[in-house]
Amino acid sequence: MKTLVKVTLVLVLIVMAFAAVTLSVSAQDDPRRPVSDDEVNAVSKKLYCPVCENITLDTCGTLACAQWRDEVRILLSEGNTPEQVIENFVVRFGDRVVGTPVDPLLRAIALITPWVFSAAVLVGVAVVFFRWRSEGTHTAPMAAKRSTEKTPNATHSLEDYRARLESDLAARR
């Protein structure tokens, strides 16, 4: 009886040893590594749904997004970095998957233009405001000066007018 138990134990140990070796070999053959949901979501946050408008993969419930998230997981498990995964998607599906142009020049224009535009408006408003403020202090004296400068000319023309009027009246008499 004892011999039978010993033989059984030895057989079980041998089977377990074989199983362990087989499993370790297959694990070495499969280069994939387990990828957590957090890792998938971190990449999915940067990619947009192919069907919906302005919804990222991590929050989208469509089958299309589920398939793309699976694709992200597979690519990560194959050893790609998050950047490589995103680049892979852009190559296959175009710029729209990341929501901004990938071309550095176009991206710069897309990102900078709104700021430049806003800055220009602010500068314009500031210039007008300060000009108004500085002009407000000078307007009264300048107007007075202008009015005194204009008076001799005005008087001169008025005298001409009066002279013509007098000569007309004299002619009628």
Added chain:
Amino acid sequence: MTHLHATEQDVLTEAAVVAEPTPAKHGANFIVFLVGGILVVLAVIFGLGLRHQQQTQPTEGFAPLFTLQTLSGEAISLESLRGQVVVINFWASWCGPCRSEAAELEAAWQRYKDQGVVFLGIAYTDTERNAQAYLQEFGITYPNGLDYQTKISAQYRITGVPETFIIDREGHINEFVMVPLNQGQISAMIERALTKGQNQP
């Protein structure tokens, strides 16, 4: 006369002052130009966006040309298919309605493949893995490929899947439908494209 002198002088002096643009007026002009410029830029951006949004699928004229890289590694250009009726079907493995017409398309292909009709399946925003699984699931044998960078779907301005275009022998778009089709509908569309031009002298 003294009264007249004083009044006219005042009027002339004021007129002279008013005629010259004041600095404050310069500032007001600047704001008007600034606001006007902003409004024009916004109107242009809005107009372009609206125009882009209102563009729909082409329903007539020459079909936009493309070259499809099939999943079996073959490159098929639409131009090379001139003289044959071409059925272009946009689909996706994640699209439910596409599944309902997949077998119908394959059946139509089997019926017309020897009658001068070519079917091209274009997978929209699909992965190769899922597309291959879909084709295998439905036993689809006509050429299919991925729409890399969604360039072909942009050319045809599709708004979803499934969408099907029938191209006649001269390369014109004969018909366009954006609903899942059954074999009878596909056959009728193909027949119309095949008979087109035959009745004309």
